[in-house]
Amino acid sequence: MALIELKNIRKVYRQGDLEVEILKGIDLTVERGEFVSIVGPSGSGKSTLMYILGCLDRPTSGEYYLDGKNVLKLPDNEVSKLRAEYIGFVFQAFYLIPYLTVLDNVLLPVSYLPKSERKKRFADKSPQQKAVELLTRLGLRERLHFKPEELSGGQKQRTAIARALINSPEVILADEPTGQLDSESSCEVMKIFKELHSEGKTVIVVTHDMEIAKHAQRIVKIRDGRVVE
Amino acid sequence: MRGFFLKDLFLSLLHNKLRTLFALLGVLFGVVSLVLIVAAIEGSSLLANRVIEKLGPDSVLIVSGSIKKGPRSGFLNLTLEDVREIGKLEGIFALTYGVVKPMTISDISTSKFTTVFGVGENWLLSWNYRIEAGRGFTDSDFKDLRKVAIVGHDVADFFWPGESPIGKIILIGKVPFKVVGLYAKKGKTPNGHNLDDRVFIPFPVFDRLVEKTYGHISIIRFRVFNMAEYNQIVKETRQILLKHHKPDEFMIITPVVVKKFLSMLSATLAFFLGIASTTALVVGGFVLSSIFYINIYVRQWEIGLRRALGATKREILKRFLYEAIVISLLASFLGNVLGYFAIKFVLPLLNIPVVYPVEAFLLANLFTLGVCLFAVYFPARKASSFEPVSALRRKA
Numbered sequence: 202m203a204l205i206e207l208k209n210i211r212k213v214y215r216q217g218d219l220e221v222e223i224l225k226g227i228d229l230t231v232e233r234g235e236f237v238s239i240v241g242p243s244g245s246g247k248s249t250l251m252y253i254l255g256c257l258d259r260p261t262s263g264e265y266y267l268d269g270k271n272v273l274k275l276p277d278n279e280v281s282k283l284r285a286e287y288i289g290f291v292f293q294a295f296y297l298i299p300y301l302t303v304l305d306n307v308l309l310p311v312s313y314l315p316k317s318e319r320k321k322r323f324a325d326k327s328p329q330q331k332a333v334e335l336l337t338r339l340g341l342r343e344r345l346h347f348k349p350e351e352l353s354g355g356q357k358q359r360t361a362i363a364r365a366l367i368n369s370p371e372v373i374l375a376d377e378p379t380g381q382l383d384s385e386s387s388c389e390v391m392k393i394f395k396e397l398h399s400e401g402k403t404v405i406v407v408t409h410d411m412e413i414a415k416h417a418q419r420i421v422k423i424r425d426g427r428v429v430e
Numbered sequence: 431m432r433g434f435f436l437k438d439l440f441l442s443l444l445h446n447k448l449r450t451l452f453a454l455l456g457v458l459f460g461v462v463s464l465v466l467i468v469a470a471i472e473g474s475s476l477l478a479n480r481v482i483e484k485l486g487p488d489s490v491l492i493v494s495g496s497i498k499k500g501p502r503s504g505f506l507n508l509t510l511e512d513v514r515e516i517g518k519l520e521g522i523f524a525l526t527y528g529v530v531k532p533m534t535i536s537d538i539s540t541s542k543f544t545t546v547f548g549v550g551e552n553w554l555l556s557w558n559y560r561i562e563a564g565r566g567f568t569d570s571d572f573k574d575l576r577k578v579a580i581v582g583h584d585v586a587d588f589f590w591p592g593e594s595p596i597g598k599i600i601l602i603g604k605v606p607f608k609v610v611g612l613y614a615k616k617g618k619t620p621n622g623h624n625l626d627d628r629v630f631i632p633f634p635v636f637d638r639l640v641e642k643t644y645g646h647i648s649i650i651r652f653r654v655f656n657m658a659e660y661n662q663i664v665k666e667t668r669q670i671l672l673k674h675h676k677p678d679e680f681m682i683i684t685p686v687v688v689k690k691f692l693s694m695l696s697a698t699l700a701f702f703l704g705i706a707s708t709t710a711l712v713v714g715g716f717v718l719s720s721i722f723y724i725n726i727y728v729r730q731w732e733i734g735l736r737r738a739l740g741a742t743k744r745e746i747l748k749r750f751l752y753e754a755i756v757i758s759l760l761a762s763f764l765g766n767v768l769g770y771f772a773i774k775f776v777l778p779l780l781n782i783p784v785v786y787p788v789e790a791f792l793l794a795n796l797f798t799l800g801v802c803l804f805a806v807y808f809p810a811r812k813a814s815s816f817e818p819v820s821a822l823r824r825k826a
Contacts, residue, residue, distance in 0.1 A: 257738055257818045278742040285740020296735045296822070300445035301438065312434050313740035364739075 202269050204371060204403055205231040205254065210263035212249050212426075223249045224260065225426035231405065233371070236398035238406040238414035241423035248376065250423065251407040255288050255374050256280050268371065285313045289365030293377035295357040297349035297364075304345045307332040307363045314368055322369055335363040339393065355386030362393055373397060375406045379413055391416045439752055449725050453718045453757050454764070457802060460711030461765025461794050462772055467703035468790030469773045473782035474699065478692040480783070482685040484619060486558075488657060490522075490664055491683040492650040492671065506646035507679040508671075513550070513650055515670045521659050524556035525652040529636060529643055535585075535629060536601045542588050546602055546629045548636025548643075554580070554613065556651055559630075564596040564611035572632050577639070580611035582626040600629075605639045607631060622781065660684075699780070711797070715805040718757070722750065722809035726816075727824075733813050734821030743814040750810030751803060758802035762795040769794070 212224040223246040231237055241247040252258035253265065256272055265272045267287060272280060289310075297306050311319065311328045323331065336345060339359040349357055358378060365373055375394065379387035394404050395416060406417060414420050422430040443450045485491065492512075494505030506529065513527045528549040534541050547553070554566050561580070571578050579600065586595035586609075595609045616625035637643050654660050664684060671680055681687075726733065733746055741749075770786065777784050 252819045255738065257822075278744065281737065281740055281742040281745075284738060290738050292822070294731075296731060298732060298735070300441045305434070305437070305441075308434060309438070309736075310739040312438070313736070313745065368740075 203230045203266075204233045204268055205229070206264075206266040207254070208264040208266075210250070210253060210260045210265065212246070212253065212258075213261045223426055224253075227263070227423075227426075227428055229421065229428065231372075231403060233403055234398070234401050236394065236404045236406075236416075236418040237421060238408060238417035238419075239421045239423060240408055240411060240414040242409055245423045246426040247407050247409075247423045251374060251376050251405070254372075254405065255290060256284050281313075282315055285310060285315070285368060286318055287371045289368065289370040289373045291358070291361050291365050291373065291375035291378045293380035295349070295354075295361050295381070297357055297360060299349055302346045302348060303336065303341060303352070303360050304329075304332055306349065306360055307336060307367055310364060310368050318368075328367065332363065332367055335366055336360070339363055353386075354382050355389055358382060358386065358390055359393070362390070366397075371403055373402055373404045375404070377408055378406060379408070379410070387413065439749070439756065443753060443756060446725060449721050450757060453721050454761050456714035456717035456721075457711070457758065457761040457798055458714075458765050458768070460707060460714045460801070461761055461798050462768045463703060463707030463710050464794040464797065465765065465769030465787075465790055466772045466776065467700060467707050468787050468793070469769075469785055470703060470777060470780070470782055471700050472787045472790070473777055473785045474692060476783050476785055477781075478689050481619075481688050481692065485683070485685060485688065486653060487685050488655075488660070489556075489651060489653045490660075490667060492667070493681050493683060494648045494679065495681060505679075506643055506648050507675060508647045508650055509674070510645045510647065512671060512674065513647070515673075516650065516652065516667055519663060519666055519670075521655050521663060522652045523655060524552050525650075526550045526552040526556040527647045527650045528553055528633060529641075529647050530649070531636075531641060533603070537589050537599065540589065542585065544585055544627050544629055546631065546636070546640065548633040548640065548647075549630050550633050550647075553630065556653065559616070560614040562612050562614040563594060564609070566611055567630075567632060572634055575635050575638060576632070577605060577607045577635060578610045578631065579607040580613060580630045581609055582613055582628045583615050584624060584627040585629055586612055602629065602631065603640050711801055715801045718754070718802060719805040719809060722754075722806050723812070726750070726809050726813040730816060730821045730824045733816050734818045734824070737816070737818035738822065746814040747810050750806055750813055754802045754806035754810070755799065758799045761802070762798050765794065765798070766791055 207227055207229040210224055210227040211222065214221045214223055227250060239247050239250060249258065253260050256267070259273060263273075267283065270283065272283065275283070298309065301309065308328055311323070314322070326334070333345065336342060339362060341356060341359055341363070344352060344356060349360070352360065373394070378390055382390065391413060394406060398404050398418065404417075406413065408414055420430070421428055492508065494507040508527070510527070513525065516522070517525055526549065528547050531546045531548070532543070533546055534543050535546065536542070551567065551569070551572060553559075554561070564580070566580065567578070570576065579602070581595055589595070589600065590598055595612050598609045599606050600609060601607075618624055631640070633647070637645065654663055664682060668682060736746065769791070773784060773786060
């Protein structure tokens with residue numbers, strides 16, 4: 202069974218009397234352990250697609266199976282828990298909470314994991330231990346107690362990646378992860394994604410930049426709300 | 431993870447310092463005034479009880495003057511004739527009367543301003559003065575018009591510090607009186623009159639030698655044996671007095687009247703403080719609510735992020751309500767401290783005994799918690815209903 206299965210996903214936004222169809226029937230399957238990039242120019246609907254993939258937005262019609270679960274049939278609170286368990290987000294604007302340290306930012310998703318899952322996933326290591334390990338691996342060992350404002354862009358994004366990994370989710374979902382980074386940091390971040398992929402993680406990167414997309418194993422091109430390749 | 435939740439919560443409150451401060455101040459004044467108002471009301475009723483206690487719950491006090499003009503011991507509307515007629519009533523005891531004159535008394539070298547009472551038989555008994563040294567008045571003091579005086583401690587200590595006043599001579603007006611008794615300390619009345627700065631002399635002597643009153647007096651007092659007859663006796667007393675006096679020439683003071691008068695004062699006080707404290711708390715609630723409304727929009731991306739990380743709507747709602755609880759607890763704590771000092775320093779200015787009503791503190795804290803939760807509930811619900819996607823797009 203595929204990890205992610207989208208069937209004929211349509212999304213229509215209403216702007217006054219005007220209906221704008223952003224996604225015009227998308228079919229997409231992502232297997233476990235794949236590294237996929239979704240590429241398209243701005244306005245192509247790729248961000249909307251990524252929010253739907255991340256269970257943050259609901260399509261107007263279509264079907265979405267995540268690990269066999271019919272996401273669109275679940276109530277909002279269960280979908281929220283699905284996000285905590287299955288998806289690790291990495292955003293273009295990092296979204297680090299300014300009053301929490303690097304370590305606490307990484308620990309934040311643990312507090313939203315259901316108790317039973319928390320016990321299961323942190324049976325061997327405490328969340329703190331795991332956070333320190335992840336941050337060490339990402340080269341932030343010396344920055345554990347820094348505030349986000351004291352970090353460079355690359356460091357911020359690496360913190361965000363650690364946060365995305367803390368709950369051991371099935372999928373890493375990155376939305377323009379290099380959009381605010383210089384080319385050196387961009388390379389670094391993509392290298393991390395490749396490493397995660399080689400360790401068996403499923404990684405989906407959404408970008409408008411073909412150079413970035415090329416790092417992936419499979420490229421899905423989107424134009425005008427349709428998958429073109 | 432509970433520790434993490436609290437850490438996250440407090441750091442967030444600390445990060446939004448100004449918001450937390452204003453929200454706090456808004457509620458704080460409400461708490462303080464609420465505590466103060468209840469203390470003031472309780473203090474006033476305590477005052478009323480103390481006055482009644484001093485007066486004696488079984489006593490009837492008749493003074494010259496009226497409520498409208500104000501009872502004045504300076505008026506001499508009552509007469510010895512009234513006393514004789516009231517004396518015919520059954521079921522009363524300790525009937526006495528007197529006149530009051532604030533004046534200067536002196537011995538050879540010094541003089542002092544004090545209050546001189548020309549009193550009837552039974553005065554000391556009726557008002558519970560206890561003789562500490564020397565003797566009380568005797569019948570022959572009255573019959574033979576002896577120039578004798580009984581003084582309080584403040585008078586004795588002023589003229590003869592460290593000495594017994596018994597046998598000493600003082601001049602009241604230009605007449606020398608011999609001190610025959612000293613009464614035990616009584617302290618102050620609830621209204622602040624010093625009970626130990628007084629000189630008592632027999633009324634007939636006062637009338638002849640100090641100031642001619644021609645049998646007119648300002649105070650009559652007696653006590654009632656059986657409280658069941660109290661109201662009937664007060665009624666009969668009024669009828670007797672109305673035979674010779676107009677209704678506005680005298681006033682019968684009973685514990686009921688005292689209570690009515692004092693509670694009228696405290697009701698006025700309670701009304702104004704009540705308006706103030708309610709307004710303060712309601713305004714505080716509005717302030718809190720608007721501050722949170724602004725805050726959730728500023729922090730919209732943060733709410734979107736938490737939703738993306740797996741927070742349910744309930745968890746978002748809960749989080750803001752917890753922020754409200756922390757603010758309310760802080761406001762309560764500071765409000766209690768400030769309220770304590772307000773009671774300590776404001777109530778004495780209003781001549782109200784200082785009381786610290788524990789229930790009022792508890793009530794104020796609960797009420798504050800209610801106001802805070804109510805005020806924050808609406809913005810919190812709004813925050814929890816943000817669409818994660820559009821919330822995330824609003825990065826500050």
